[in-house]
Amino acid sequence: MDKEQKHRLISVLEGHMFRVEDLCRSEDVSPEIKVHEIRKSFKRINALLRYFPDILKEEVQAFRHPMKDLARLLTMARETTVNLQFFETLCAENVDLALPEAEELKQQLLDENQRSLLEITKGESVFEAIRKQMQSGQHEFLDKLPDSDFSIDIAAELRLSFEKARELFTDSLEEYHPEEYHELRKKMKVLYYQFEFLHPGQVAVPGTLLENLHGITDQLGDDHDWYIFLKEIDEDKYSVSESYRQLLDATIQRYQRSNLELLNQSLTDFFRPGNNAFLKSLEDV
DSSP states (O other): HHHHHHHHHHHHHHHHHHHHHEEEHHHOOHHHHHHHHHHHHHHHHHHHTTTTTGGHHHHHHHHHHHHHHHHHHHHHHHHHHHHHHHHHHHHHHOOGGGGHHHHHHHHHHHHHHEEEHHHHHHHHHHHHHHHHHHHHHHTTTTGGGSSSSSOOOOOHHHHHHHHHHHEEEEEEEEOHHHHHHHHHHHHHHHHHHHHHSSSTGGGGGGGGGGHEEEEEEHHHHHHHHHHHHHHHHHHHSSSOHHHHHHHHHHHHHHHHHHHHHHHHHHHHHTTTTSSHHHHHTTTOO
């Protein structure tokens, strides 16, 4: 990596960390928005940290591990928010679900969401712990990097991320398992955020590889959201009649089947062997 790219990587990481700090301090941003935006920034940071070579592994891990622990504390709050939003959308799009029982389930989802958000905001909030971790990362990690002697092969790291994701997709083709697709989504997210570093702003440009990658990760995200919702309903986390549970199962499975058909075709096209568009794009990196 040349000097200019090295400093740009540090600058981009610094920008994500400052954004997280700002979100944590902000008093006019709702907790659910904070959770969502901080988790996205964490994922970007984690993906970019993979660009650093093994000689900085100890420093990277010292910063990454506490951040990953804090991210886990946000997971439940995010999942309960998504469950609530998903169910509201589901009822709006399917009039047969708009039964009196729907209001009861919606209230249960809302209560659970409020409880999970309260858990991360009471006492010395998780947001304050995250803010301190970002400051520590700035002083103990980023500030020392400009004086470090290291180089990075961006194209090689992107090829590695691509091959890891392709291998997981190939292994998952024989039979659909939602947990495997969730692992694939995490791999594709890493690839997306790493590729975004090379092409900032292109996600909004139709037809670009970055926009394609973004669409795939969104489809994988939908698949996981539906799986989590159904899993919690089937595990009796919420009080739902058997008839309404069956109606939910049938409706969501219809969404899943339609999404999977498009998703698997998109993934097959993306990982197509021979003159692969993504790998070809790395030739001049």
